[in-house]
Amino acid sequence: MGPDAVALGEAVPAAFCTDWSGAPPVRPRALLRPRSTREVAAALRICHAHRVPVVPQGGRTGLAGGAVPRADALAFSLDRMDAIEAVDAAAATLTAQAGATLQAVQQAAEGAGLRFGVDLGARGTCQIGGNIATNAGGNGVVQFGMMREQVLGLEVVLADGTVLPMLRPMLKNNTGYDLKQFFIGAEGTLGVVTRAVLRLRPAPQELRTALVALPDYPAAVALLQRLQAAFPGALAAFELMWADFFTTSLAWLNQPSPLALEHPLAVLVDVAGGDAAALDAGLQAVLEQAMEQGVAADAVIAQSQAQARSLWRIREAPTQFPARMEPVNFDVSLPLADIGGFAERCVQALAQRWPGHRTLRFGHLGDGNLHLTTDARSLPGLACVEAAHAVEGIVYALVEEMGGSVSAEHGIGTHKKPWLDASRTPQEVQAMRAIKRALDPLGLMNPGKIFD
Amino acid sequence: MGPDAVALGEAVPAAFCTDWSGAPPVRPRALLRPRSTREVAAALRICHAHRVPVVPQGGRTGLAGGAVPRADALAFSLDRMDAIEAVDAAAATLTAQAGATLQAVQQAAEGAGLRFGVDLGARGTCQIGGNIATNAGGNGVVQFGMMREQVLGLEVVLADGTVLPMLRPMLKNNTGYDLKQFFIGAEGTLGVVTRAVLRLRPAPQELRTALVALPDYPAAVALLQRLQAAFPGALAAFELMWADFFTTSLAWLNQPSPLALEHPLAVLVDVAGGDAAALDAGLQAVLEQAMEQGVAADAVIAQSQAQARSLWRIREAPTQFPARMEPVNFDVSLPLADIGGFAERCVQALAQRWPGHRTLRFGHLGDGNLHLTTDARSLPGLACVEAAHAVEGIVYALVEEMGGSVSAEHGIGTHKKPWLDASRTPQEVQAMRAIKRALDPLGLMNPGKIFD
Numbered sequence: 001m002g003p004d005a006v007a008l009g010e011a012v013p014a015a016f017c018t019d020w021s022g023a024p025p026v027r028p029r030a031l032l033r034p035r036s037t038r039e040v041a042a043a044l045r046i047c048h049a050h051r052v053p054v055v056p057q058g059g060r061t062g063l064a065g066g067a068v069p070r071a072d073a074l075a076f077s078l079d080r081m082d083a084i085e086a087v088d089a090a091a092a093t094l095t096a097q098a099g100a101t102l103q104a105v106q107q108a109a110e111g112a113g114l115r116f117g118v119d120l121g122a123r124g125t126c127q128i129g130g131n132i133a134t135n136a137g138g139n140g141v142v143q144f145g146m147m148r149e150q151v152l153g154l155e156v157v158l159a160d161g162t163v164l165p166m167l168r169p170m171l172k173n174n175t176g177y178d179l180k181q182f183f184i185g186a187e188g189t190l191g192v193v194t195r196a197v198l199r200l201r202p203a204p205q206e207l208r209t210a211l212v213a214l215p216d217y218p219a220a221v222a223l224l225q226r227l228q229a230a231f232p233g234a235l236a237a238f239e240l241m242w243a244d245f246f247t248t249s250l251a252w253l254n255q256p257s258p259l260a261l262e263h264p265l266a267v268l269v270d271v272a273g274g275d276a277a278a279l280d281a282g283l284q285a286v287l288e289q290a291m292e293q294g295v296a297a298d299a300v301i302a303q304s305q306a307q308a309r310s311l312w313r314i315r316e317a318p319t320q321f322p323a324r325m326e327p328v329n330f331d332v333s334l335p336l337a338d339i340g341g342f343a344e345r346c347v348q349a350l351a352q353r354w355p356g357h358r359t360l361r362f363g364h365l366g367d368g369n370l371h372l373t374t375d376a377r378s379l380p381g382l383a384c385v386e387a388a389h390a391v392e393g394i395v396y397a398l399v400e401e402m403g404g405s406v407s408a409e410h411g412i413g414t415h416k417k418p419w420l421d422a423s424r425t426p427q428e429v430q431a432m433r434a435i436k437r438a439l440d441p442l443g444l445m446n447p448g449k450i451f452d
Numbered sequence: 453m454g455p456d457a458v459a460l461g462e463a464v465p466a467a468f469c470t471d472w473s474g475a476p477p478v479r480p481r482a483l484l485r486p487r488s489t490r491e492v493a494a495a496l497r498i499c500h501a502h503r504v505p506v507v508p509q510g511g512r513t514g515l516a517g518g519a520v521p522r523a524d525a526l527a528f529s530l531d532r533m534d535a536i537e538a539v540d541a542a543a544a545t546l547t548a549q550a551g552a553t554l555q556a557v558q559q560a561a562e563g564a565g566l567r568f569g570v571d572l573g574a575r576g577t578c579q580i581g582g583n584i585a586t587n588a589g590g591n592g593v594v595q596f597g598m599m600r601e602q603v604l605g606l607e608v609v610l611a612d613g614t615v616l617p618m619l620r621p622m623l624k625n626n627t628g629y630d631l632k633q634f635f636i637g638a639e640g641t642l643g644v645v646t647r648a649v650l651r652l653r654p655a656p657q658e659l660r661t662a663l664v665a666l667p668d669y670p671a672a673v674a675l676l677q678r679l680q681a682a683f684p685g686a687l688a689a690f691e692l693m694w695a696d697f698f699t700t701s702l703a704w705l706n707q708p709s710p711l712a713l714e715h716p717l718a719v720l721v722d723v724a725g726g727d728a729a730a731l732d733a734g735l736q737a738v739l740e741q742a743m744e745q746g747v748a749a750d751a752v753i754a755q756s757q758a759q760a761r762s763l764w765r766i767r768e769a770p771t772q773f774p775a776r777m778e779p780v781n782f783d784v785s786l787p788l789a790d791i792g793g794f795a796e797r798c799v800q801a802l803a804q805r806w807p808g809h810r811t812l813r814f815g816h817l818g819d820g821n822l823h824l825t826t827d828a829r830s831l832p833g834l835a836c837v838e839a840a841h842a843v844e845g846i847v848y849a850l851v852e853e854m855g856g857s858v859s860a861e862h863g864i865g866t867h868k869k870p871w872l873d874a875s876r877t878p879q880e881v882q883a884m885r886a887i888k889r890a891l892d893p894l895g896l897m898n899p900g901k902i903f904d
Contacts (some may be wrong), residue, residue, distance in 0.1 A: 011560060046465075082470055083582065088788075088789065089677075089809070090673045090674075090788060090789050091787055091788035091789055091820070092677075092788075093787075113681075123479065130734070134626065134628050135630070137624055137626075140852075141623065141624065143685065145623075146623075146624060148630070148633075149597065149601060158883070161869070162879050162883075163879065164490065164877075164879055164880055165877055165879070165880075166880060168787075168854070168855060168856070168857060168875070169787050169820075170785040170786065170820045170821075170857055170860070171593065171597075171598075171785070171819045171820050172589055172593065172598060172785045172819050172820065172821045172857070172860035172861050173857040173859075173860065174587050174589075174637055174786060174857075174859045174860065174861055174862065174863045174864070175588065175640055175857050175858060175859050175864060175868075175872060175875040175876055176864055176872060176876060176880075176881070176884050176903065177634070177636050177637065177642075177884045177902075178587070178600070178633070178636070178903050179880055179883055179884065179887075181600075181630070181633035181634070181636075182629070182633070182887070183632065184630070184633075185629065185630050186629055190629075190784065196731055201684070201866075202680045202681040202684045203681065204684055205681065205682070205684075221542045222542075225541075225542065225544075225654075227545075227652040228654045229565075229655065229657065229726070230657070230726040231726055232653070232654045232656055232657075232685065232686055232724050232725070232726065233684065233685025233686050233724075234684055234685050234686065272684050273683075273684070274681070274683055274684065274734055275683040275730050275733070275734055276731075278727050278729075278730030278734070281730075282726055282727055282730070329717060331652075333622040333623070333624045333625060334538075334622065335540070335543055335545075335621050335622065336543035337540065337542050337543055338543055340586045341493075343468075347710070363623075366623045367624050368543070368623050368624065369622075369623075369624045403620060404620070404622070405622055405625040405626075405627050406627060407625075407626045407627050407752075408622070408624035408625065408626060409489060410626065411622050411626045412626070412627060414629055416627075420627060420628060422618070422628075423625070423627040424627055424628060425492055425616075425617055427615065427616055427617070428617075428618060428631055429612050429617055429628070430614075431610070431614075431616055431891065432628050432629045433630075434890040434891060435629060435634070435887065435890055435891075437888060438886040438887055438889060438890035439883065439887075444743065448883055450628050451628065
């Protein structure tokens with residue numbers, strides 16, 4: 001691989017020793033930065049022969065600690081394998097190496113008059129291989145599904161250096177087990193993703209943004225249904241914000257509310273369509289009817305791109321969390337009908353223990369995905385780590401009771417390992433371990449992540 | 453399970469001894485018809501203890517032989533587990549037992565003002581568990597994806613009787629490996645699907661159907677792209693018919709062509725939308741522009757539901773294949789840009805060997821899926837089975853050469869087992885075998901299907 005592709009011990013740059021999860025940095029034995037699938041395979045063969053554990057790394061923007069090295073392991077960064085190898089506009093497919101950033105993929109798609117279906121805040125840093133390994137979610141899920149639904153083909157290198165060239169770009173391919181599914185979302189514990197064929201989507205010709213105030217949670221579900229029925233396949237965002245989040249965000253932005261009164265909930269809506277006039281008329285009709293029938297309490301339709309951006313800025317408060325709070329973040333999903341009750345029970349349970357707690361609630365409601373963030377500084381008498389554990393105990397017990405998932409889109413990594421059992425039965429975890437043993441019998445791939 | 457749930461040897465009804473693939477019937481040792489997941493689990497535990505192989509059966513409508521019993525095995529029909537257990541209109545989910553027919557699922561969805569995303573000709577007979585086990589495709593794939601994309605949760609019983617209750621209904625659930633993916637499309641070789649939570653879609657408020665004549669294959673790809681751009685997420689069908697198929701179908705229907713002249717290709721288009729006027733205007737605009745620019749040669753937009761049904765009847769000729777031909781059927785997929793050339797090379801290669809061969813070409817072009825059917829009676833001097841093998845040899849060699857899939861949507865079963873290697877590398881098949889050993893170490897689940 002050449003000396004420039006290897007850094008040993010103290011020479012490993014600090015950036016490769018941790019990720020965005022805030023986990024304490026760990027210096028790996030060495031850092032490898034391969035430039036090709038062949039180099040990945042050769043290096044893994046050698047690691048396998050010497051029984052050296054391997055921690056694959058994408059852009060290290062994960063929030064669950066999945067890319068944090070171990071002291072006895074080699075870190076395997078894919079950042080040099082960043083080529084966009086091909087864009088086929090007619091077939092709407094794109095072939096990329098794992099280290100290409102999400103943003104590079106998005107831009108290449110746009111360059112071909114198309115778009116990529118996944119978008120998330122870390123787009124400029126996160127890598128498509130990491131997005132695949134963690135089955136990333138983000139903003140586009142309500143319309144296009146998670147990363148899994150964007151992957152047509154995948155090249156993976158197994159722990160022993162075997163290359164699985166599952167790169168056929170077809171939407172339909174029922175030839176035995178759909179092997180690539182096993183590696184999507186496996187957080188690098190079954191193999192190293194090296195290349196992918198991704199599905200592209202038509203660029204929306206028109207997009208309309210609205211902010212809608214809602215009287216209560218059932219109204220949010222009703223509005224979601226009405227929009228999905230009126231714009232089949234074209235509802236592009238349905239981002240619910242509780243008043244705690246909404247008013248905090250406006251205060252941080254130092255901006256007056258676009259809505260006349262305070263309301264318990266507000267939702268940011270994007271709809272896409274081919275025809276501007278039809279889109280305007282359709283959105284206005286749905287919102288007018290919703291207001292007449294008490295489903296919506298107030299509504300603003302953005303009249304310009306600038307106005308749409310300004311509405312979206314309210315939703316983007318989480319980028320300020322690290323600066324403004326000591327955030328304890330949650331990323332849970334529940335059956336749609338139960339999210340309102342869950343969100344209420346969470347703040348009640350937290351208020352019982354810490355009457356002054358500050359918790360902000362928001363989420364991708366179209367996907368059944370709720371985010372909660374509690375400011376550890378609002379929990380008096382607890383150090384940050386203690387506070388996090390105490391809040392997690394309360395929130396995840398409710399998730400378990402209500403049959404939800406402790407990780408909607410962020411994955412398990414090391415951070416949520418203690419809570420995996422809240423969302424998975426022992427039988428399921430046993431089956432996962434059997435798959436792990438089948439594909440990585442020596443347990444060398446990203447050990448200690450997801451389960452021990 | 454009670455005596456009425458078990459039939460031994462000669463008492464096994466003939467219908468359970470084969471499927472729609474035309475494979476020779478095989479009488480299993482016994483037929484079990486369990487009524488609950490508990491009964492499935494108990495029976496599998498006993499089979500496991502006695503090392504008796506098991507062949508799970510849905511509606512037995514598969515075309516690859518996946519549900520045909522073996523003489524040493526028990527057939528496991530899920531037909532008595534046919535309950536639609538719940539429909540949640542707000543969350544757009546439906547929970548069904550494996551033996552519910554696809555049609556029952558569709559009707560339950562419609563009863564809740566929604567729709568199910570998968571549809572195929574065998575809807576009244578095929579069962580949802582079989583649709584999942586084979587990752588069924590059909591008519592809705594271009595808009596909603598294959599069966600895999602409709603499955604939110606799955607209950608599966610493993611070979612040793614372990615129940616995996618992966619039934620959480622959330623769209624997003626990144627808690628370790630997405631185990632349910634392993635069983636979708638595994639053709640019953642990893643476990644028995646017993647229940648599923650399915651994703652429902654909004655009912656389309658309006659649907660428009662058009663038949664468009666095309667000058668050549670690149671025009672078909674161009675029209676597909678234009679429609680996808682103009683109706684993002686709302687193109688509901690794009691069914692390409694070569695002239696050989698189109699004229700044969702019209703002759704069988706004894707119906708004049710809706711198009712003025714003969715053309716090399718015609719495509720049946722369905723678009724969905726919330727607003728009738730916008731839909732009409734949008735479709736007309738795309739087709740007019742396509743005709744002006746030479747992308748389309750002629751076009752008919754159905755002016756009534758009756759007219760739309762009459763256009764669709766042209767596409768439904770395959771239901772008559774068994775009566776009118778000795779059909780040798782193909783279900784392949786290729787990169788979109790290559791399908792036209794592939795279809796051409798196939799008929800040329802067949803014509804070289806059998807100048808009088810009759811081959812009909814059609815397919816779900818929006819999914820990159822091509823069907824070819826050759827009438828074995830048009831291949832003089834060959835018995836039916838010989839003819840099938842000879843044609844398969846020619847067609848699958850071209851699929852392999854062009855990097856396609858020998859099974860887009862029908863699966864491998866026993867029928868395509870000899871051709872699996874044309875679409876999968878030895879490394880991939882080896883990884884499949886490792887998964888198989890991990891979840892079914894004794895090799896009791898549907899042995900001899902997909903691979904030996």
